[in-house]
Amino acid sequence: MQVKRKPSRMFSQRSIHGRIAHEIGQQILRGDLQPGQILPSEIDLGEGFGVSRTVLREAIKVLAAKGLVESRTKIGTRVKPRDQWNMLDPDVLSWSLVSNEAEDYALAVSEMRRVLEPAGAALAAQRATPAQVTRIRAAFEAMEAAGRNTEESVYHDLRFHLAILEATGNPFLVSMGHVIESAIAFNIKLSVEFPALRIQSLPLHRIVLERIEKGDPRGAQAAMVKLLQEAQMDIERILAGPRKRATRAASTRRLRKVQE
Amino acid sequence: MQVKRKPSRMFSQRSIHGRIAHEIGQQILRGDLQPGQILPSEIDLGEGFGVSRTVLREAIKVLAAKGLVESRTKIGTRVKPRDQWNMLDPDVLSWSLVSNEAEDYALAVSEMRRVLEPAGAALAAQRATPAQVTRIRAAFEAMEAAGRNTEESVYHDLRFHLAILEATGNPFLVSMGHVIESAIAFNIKLSVEFPALRIQSLPLHRIVLERIEKGDPRGAQAAMVKLLQEAQMDIERILAGPRKRATRAASTRRLRKVQE
């Protein structure tokens, strides 16, 4: 008779297979498991994690569904090349933020936001229903009430942006909101480390809101561009360290590296 | 140069759990299984599909990983609300294209492309490595050689756009390329039904290419805007039927409907 290991669930309300997928996913994103590399056999992996093969296989299936790995008989389970990973999956993105390339990914998210959200604001200005406008305004007012530099205000800031994306009526932009939501964890971490640099431009948020309420697509778009530009400058300033400001070239270099 | 047609996703060689996930996923996207609804128990479902509970559970795990369902003990497996679905997952998107809202989703994809790809072209003009530029050019030349209105040319058209997104160096835009790749199946279907309307503006593609090669971000962006605008007009013209051109209002109405 073998001793049964009792998995600790103190900190995790997650299911076991979910925890395993989380572990392996982070290992892949961190680079501990490189693309092309073959994972240990299901039996070995299961023993390593102290779980049955059934549970382990369910974890692998989750990773496969997100494009991280691919299983073939006789070969084993292989880590797929990076360009096959579904970075737009909230879980994958959140795992990427614990890698040593977290900063690069955060910059890439920021870059995408600067493309999508202004257009989203314009669409919201065209299409938002009264209820949706109300939600956007509620988020803004909560942010206003929360004051600056608090976890509260970061949360309501996020709500503000998500509400705008929802108001576009485009389901893909809504999904993109979940991506942003995952990425925001990194921003929070930054804002904790560098509280002085965290600026939530309330006035710019207000302008975006007003122009959406007014049904002014171009105005809303322009305001959102400025808003995100400021946020991006904050991030780059932090990542470049206190000595120098990040240049566009530096940002480009970072992205090249991520791409590999 | 020899063209190798790569059928990127073969449905025939899929594993059983993949086929089940495909089936149930389509049912959910089609609306046969409504959000909030609880699926039959694992045992019943397994019997229904003629597979063991093990296989069925792996399929469910895949769907859960894509945000379509959520399993809880005693409750069962429930379809999550639509705004939780990860529409940016290539599989989910491909399933959506068999629903009776396929046209709406296709329009939404088109809308997102018009936002992302011009920005992508600008980034590519800034950052593309020589090898990446070569790939873009190769796709263009293949498209040119293939002639119009053929499946070949649609395929190389897609390659052209994917190569540009890859050249941005932004991993999220690369993933977005896979989304577009999934959505293109719908465009192909349309172009088969309405061959006369299928226009692949070769001159505009050439301009985009040249400006990327020249390192002209703004020029590339502008050209891509025009290119996608033309494509969008084609789609709307088809979807609106032969009688009238789709108006912006019509497009908005469609998107509202998708949003629910």
Place this chain on the structure above:
DNA sequence: ATAAAACATATAATACTACAAATACCAGCC
């Protein structure tokens, strides 16, 4: 009579075993 506690039940979660299928690898043959 009411509220709390114990119990029953149904379902997903996990575990374990056995067998099937696929295929890379190797030996042997022509």
Place this chain on the structure above:
DNA sequence: GGCTGGTATTTGTAGTATTATATGTTTTAT
């Protein structure tokens, strides 16, 4: 050398048993 077939290894599938947990019911104590 190249082909052919066998073999071993790994994932794929099946079936059953056990455990955990949420829900509903009954019992019990006040």
